[in-house]
Structures are given as structure tokens and as C-alpha cells.
Amino acid sequence: xxxxxxxxxxxxxxxxxxxxxxxxxxxxxxxxxxxxxxxxxxxxxxxxxxxxxxxxxxxxxxxxxxxxxxxxxxxxxxxxxxxxxxxxxxxxxxxxxxxxxxxxxxxxxxxxxxxxxxxxxxxxxxxxxxxxxxxxxxxxxxxxxxxxxxxxxxxxxxxxxxxxxxxxxxxxxxxxxxxxxxxxxxxxxxxxxxxxxxxxxxxxxxxxxxxxxxxxxxxxxxxxxxxxxxxxxx
Amino acid sequence: xxxxxxxxxxxxxxxxxxxxxxxxxxxxxxxxxxxxxxxxxxxxxxxxxxxxxxxxxxxxxxxxxxxxxxxxxxxxxxxxxxxxxxxxxxxxxxxxxxxxxxxxxxxxxxxxxxxxxxxxxxxxxxxxxxxxxxxxxxxxxxxxxxxxxxxxxxxxxxxxxxxxxxxxxxxxxxxxxxxxxxxxxxxxxxxxxxxxxxxxxxxxxxxxxxxxxxxxxxxxxxxxxxxxxxxxxxxxxxxxxxxxxxxxxxxxxxxxxxxxxxxxxxxxxxxxxxxxxxxxxxxxxxxxxxxxxxxxxxxxxxxxxx
Numbered sequence: 073x074x075x076x077x078x079x080x081x082x083x084x085x086x087x088x089x090x091x092x093x094x095x096x097x098x099x100x101x102x103x104x105x106x107x108x109x110x111x112x113x114x115x116x117x118x119x120x121x122x123x124x125x126x127x128x129x130x131x132x133x134x135x136x137x138x139x140x141x142x143x144x145x146x147x148x149x150x151x152x153x154x155x156x157x158x159x160x161x162x163x164x165x166x167x168x169x170x171x172x173x174x175x176x177x178x179x180x181x182x183x184x185x186x187x188x189x190x191x192x193x194x195x196x197x198x199x200x201x202x203x204x205x206x207x208x209x210x211x212x213x214x215x216x217x218x219x220x221x222x223x224x225x226x227x228x229x230x231x232x233x234x235x236x237x238x239x240x241x242x243x244x245x246x247x248x249x250x251x252x253x254x255x256x257x258x259x260x261x262x263x264x265x266x267x268x269x270x271x272x273x274x275x276x277x278x279x280x281x282x283x284x285x286x287x288x289x290x291x292x293x294x295x296x297x298x299x300x301x302x303x304x305x306x
Numbered sequence: 307x308x309x310x311x312x313x314x315x316x317x318x319x320x321x322x323x324x325x326x327x328x329x330x331x332x333x334x335x336x337x338x339x340x341x342x343x344x345x346x347x348x349x350x351x352x353x354x355x356x357x358x359x360x361x362x363x364x365x366x367x368x369x370x371x372x373x374x375x376x377x378x379x380x381x382x383x384x385x386x387x388x389x390x391x392x393x394x395x396x397x398x399x400x401x402x403x404x405x406x407x408x409x410x411x412x413x414x415x416x417x418x419x420x421x422x423x424x425x426x427x428x429x430x431x432x433x434x435x436x437x438x439x440x441x442x443x444x445x446x447x448x449x450x451x452x453x454x455x456x457x458x459x460x461x462x463x464x465x466x467x468x469x470x471x472x473x474x475x476x477x478x479x480x481x482x483x484x485x486x487x488x489x490x491x492x493x494x495x496x497x498x499x500x501x502x503x504x505x506x507x508x509x510x511x512x513x514x515x516x517x518x519x520x521x522x523x524x525x526x527x528x529x530x531x532x533x534x535x536x537x538x539x540x541x542x543x544x545x546x547x548x549x550x551x552x553x554x555x556x557x558x559x560x561x562x563x564x565x566x567x568x569x570x571x572x573x574x575x576x577x578x579x580x581x582x583x584x585x586x587x588x589x590x591x592x593x594x595x596x597x598x599x600x601x602x603x604x605x606x607x608x609x610x611x612x
Contacts, residue, residue, distance in 0.1 A: 126522060128612060146612065147526075154524030166516050168328040178523045180326075225523075 073101040075135075076233060076264050077123065082132030084118055084289075091130070092118045093289045100266065102232075105259045105278050108268040110286035116268040117161070117237055119286065123266060124158045124235045125149055137232065154182060157231035157263075161238040163222040165210040171197065171221045172206040178229040196224045200254065216247045223251065227258055234258060236267045240274060252277050326520070326533055327513060336505035336538075337545035340498060344549025344592050345556075347494045348585055352557050354487030355581045361480040368469035368477070372439045372450065377463040379430040387461035388433045394456055400441040400449065407434040439468070495595055502542065502599035509534055510607045517608070527608045535600050542596030546589035554585070 077100040084093040093115045100106060110116050121127040122134060125141060134141050137155060144152070165174045175196055179189040197203050200220040210218055219239060226234060236255065240248035248271065256278050259265045266284075267274070275283060285292040374391055378384035388406060395401045412431055420429075441449045446468070454466040510517070517530055561577070 124522065126612060146609070149612070150521075150524045150526045153522060158522055164515065164519050166326070166519060169326070177326075177519070181520060181523050181525045181529065229523075 073103065075099045076102040076137065078133075078135040079122075080133040080135075082122065082129045082134060084115075084122065084127065085130040091289060093122075093129075093286075096132070096291055098284065098291060100233075100264060102264055103259070103262050104264055105256065105281040106264075106266045106284055107275050107278075107281055108266055108284045108286065109270060109272075109275070111270065114286040115289040116270075116286055118289075120158075120235050120237050120266070120268055123233070124156050125153055154178070154229060155232045157226035157229065157234040159219075159222050159226045159234070159236035159239045161241060163210070163218045165218055165221055165225075167210050170207050170209055171202055171213065171217075174210070174221050175224045175228055177225060182229065192228060196228045200224045216243045219243055219247070219251065220254075223254060227263070230261075231263060233264045234266070236265070238268055238270070240269060240271055245273070248274065249277065326516065327537055334505060334508060336501055337541045337548075339501045340542050340545030340592060340596065341549035341552070343494050343498045343501070344546045344589055345553045346549075347491050347498075347592070348550055348553030348588050349556060350487045350490040350494065351585060351588060352553070352577060352581065354484050354491065355584065356577050357480050357484035357487065359576065359578045359581075361477050361484055364473065364477045364480065365470075368473045370438050370440045371469040372437055372453075373467050373469065374435040374437070374457055375432045375465055375467060376435070376457075376461055377430075377432040377465075378461055379463075381430075383461070384430075384433050387464060388435060390460045391435060391457050391464060394460065395435070395437055398453060398456075401437050401439055401453075403436075403438040405436045407436060495591075498592055499595050499599040502538065502596045503603045505541075506534065506538060506600045506603035507607065509538065510604060518611075521611070527605060530608060531601055531604045534604050535597060538600040539593055539597050543589070543593050546592040549592075550586070550589040557585075 079096045079098050082093065082096040083091045085091045096119070108116050108119065118127070122129055123136075125136075128142060132142070137152060139152070141149075141152065166177065169177070172193055176189050176193045179192065180186075194203070194206070197206050200223060202217060202220055202224070205213060205217055208217075210221070213221065223236075223239065226236070234255070239251055239255075243251065252267075252274055255265050255267060259278075269275075275281070374395070376384055376387050376391065378387055392404055392406065395404050409431075412434065416431070439446075439450070439453075450466055450468050457464040457466055513534075520530055520533075557577070564576070
């Protein structure tokens, strides 16, 4: 299996204090499903920011899609970002855009015309069960609905890498299971998935998923990341 | 679970901002500030052009005009001197359009002070001879001095007065006020740019969340800048049109008032035809300043983020 992400001795420091992430060395396989776990403050969100190119590391090397993204010129980042889907912990839906327009955002940015994006956006909204909420604004959507809009927005561009930060943190257990099922379906279509969560119940729900565990900014037992879940949710 | 749809192939056509920013203005009071700036800019420009036009007209009128004053008390001697001086002027190179100011005209000009029933022959009023004196600028003073000596040889009480000598300070004052007007226009253009910079920074800060989302979804700086720039340009255009319209109304009203004043000096202050081509360009220039200011400000702000 090809490597889609490779970290080598990566460290991240915000300001003059101690490193938030230290000595991270690991690789992610293309088409695999990863859970990123760790206690609050362990550095999960910071690691995800490095993955979705919202942050550059203070030291070390990161290769993404076979390119050195640490030294990549800023002007070339948008092209890489279009290959990554991101589900933010706080959804980050654009408040004055409807669910339809929020989902359409990545396609509009990619230059797809309104005529061409209508069908795929409607299909995606149907996929996440929000067809009848297409014209609703985020403020009128429930937490679960907002989460699904955020997921639809993240995956509509068929990203090669999907990064989700605590995607089940604001939904009930039933919705969490449904969301993980959505991710698993996407993964089966070839997208590499990284889900940050501290919900241990999720970890056993995806067959073949692997686990990255962070503690105080360092990977714990990096040499034995593979975990075989006892069951999967179909 | 159905298969998620494949992304359509992106087209070459440019991205259209659509409704990515909230409806309505994104720049707060900026359009109204620009309206006020444009109002003042158009008025200052119109004043500058009109005064510049007046100064040029005045300069052209006086630069080659002289008057020979014969302040001889004896009427017969004065008449003889006038005849000889006219002959002298006629033989002098560069002098033309010689005209003795009629006594009736002198009487009319003096009537407000001396009364209309006075007889001009009763008082020793100087005789006046107007003439054009067209010589190169660098020879003017020397040639006038030579002519002055020549007329004094005819009559010691005669002297040559160049109109430029006593009207030049006025022309310079009008020119200086004109320059001041254009200086004001330049300052207001800078102030307009500063207002747009502040508005652009405000809009950037207010919509930072949307910008971050766009960036994370792969938007380029150019796309984000274009999005804000277009909206800011429309806001600026709105203000510029309002300000320009108000200023034109004022200019037309002032023009009508000035036309009613029977003064050569006041009537020389008028807008030449080219002003009506130049003034409508000001709102367009204002929008251009806004466009450029917004672009530079936003580009700098975006480059501070990853």
C-alpha cells in the first residue's frame, strides 16, 4: 500500500513555550482508516492542523501526496488543500450560506459552474439525509444536521485524505454511529481517513481501522499502531 | 449507502463569488465617507479648473497689453503729445492695435466719483492710449523701458504702464488658489485610499472565519481578494456616484448664480468644456483608488496567514 502521509521527527511549537508536538515520526497508508486518540490537550487538533495544512511544523519533515509540504511555497498550498477534506470540531459552516451553498463551497472554489454543481450537491445532501434541509441556514439546523452538512462539504470534492476532528463530539451515540458509517463507506471508495476522537466506543466500530495515540504531544507506542477491532458496524 | 458523487471536472471559467459574503454592504459607513470625499473632491476640482482657466485667461489678456498715460495738465499740449505718441507707437516694432481711450468713456468711468454733469475738459484728466505690445518675454521689460523713455521725450508727464505689472499679482493669487484646490484633491484621494484601507481591514477581520474556510477548502488568495474587492468596489461606486451627483448639482447652482453677477472678473471664472469630460472621471478614479487600496490591503492581510 502506498504512503500518503509521512512525518519524520516533526515538532510543533506555538510561541516560545514547550513543544505541543514532539518527535512525531509515522506514515499513513493510502486508503487506510485511522483513529487518532489521546486525552484533551494531547495535541490531536495540532496534529490534524499539520495534516490539513493549516500549520507548518517548527521542525522535521512532512511529506504529503509525495511532496515536501514543509518547504512548499505558500502559493502551491491551495492545490494540495483541494485534495484534503476537513471536518472541523466546531463544523465551521458559513452562517449566511444555506446547507446547499455550504456543501457547494468546495466546488465553487474549484471553479465548477452553478449549473454543474447542482446535481452533485443535491446527491450529496441526499447521501447525508438532508435533502429536505437544503435551503436551511446553519443557525436553524440541529447539531447533528450541521455535522452532516460539514461532512458533506468535506467529501463532495472526493478528497484523497479526509481529516475529521472530533466529528462525533456534538452528537448522540446513534448519530455518532451513523457518521462513522458514512466515513467507512467513503473509506471503502479509496479515501484515506483520519478521525480524531476521545470516544473509545468508536474505535471498535470500523473493521481494519488503525490507531494513533497521542500523549503529551508524542506518539505512544508508534511501532505498534495496528489494532484489529473486534467488530465492525455495517 | 450509495456511492458519493464524483466531482465534476472544473471548468476554465472564472470563479464567481455568488453569495459567499453576506448580502448588503460589507464595508460599514465607507460608501458614505466616500460620498462626502467625492463631493468635496469634485467641488475642489471644479474650483481648481475654473480658477486655473481664469488665471490663464487673465494672463493672456494682460500679458501683451500696455497703456500710455499722458498726465499733461495743459489740454492742447496733452492733445499734441497724444498725437505724437500714437505716431511713435505706430513706428515701434511689436506695437499694434493702438486705441486712444475716448473721453466719453473716461467720463463714464469717472462719473461715479465726480458726478455725471461734470465736463471733462474742465479738469486735467490724463489721456490714455491702449495698445498691444507683442515682444518676446525676455525682452519685454527692456523694450517697455525704452518705449517709456521715448514717450517721456515727447512729454515728460507721459508714462508707459504694462497691464501685467498691476494685474500679475491677482493672476498669481488666482493661480495659487487653483493649485491649492488641486492639492486638496490629492489629499482627498489619499484620504479616500486610507478610508478604504481601514474598511478592507475591518471587512477582513469581520469575515475572517469565512476566509479561513475558503482557504482550507483550497481557495487561492486571488479568489478571496477578488471576492472582497468586487464588493468593496461596488460599495465605493455607490458612494462615488452619490457624491458626484451632489457636487454637480452644487456646481450648476453656483454657475447660475455667477452668471447673474455682472463682473468681468467673476465671469472669467467659468468651467471650460473639458471640465465636463474631466469631472465625470473623478468617481471612476475614486473607484480605482478603492479597488487598488482594497487589493493591496487584502493581499497583505492574507499573506500573513498560511
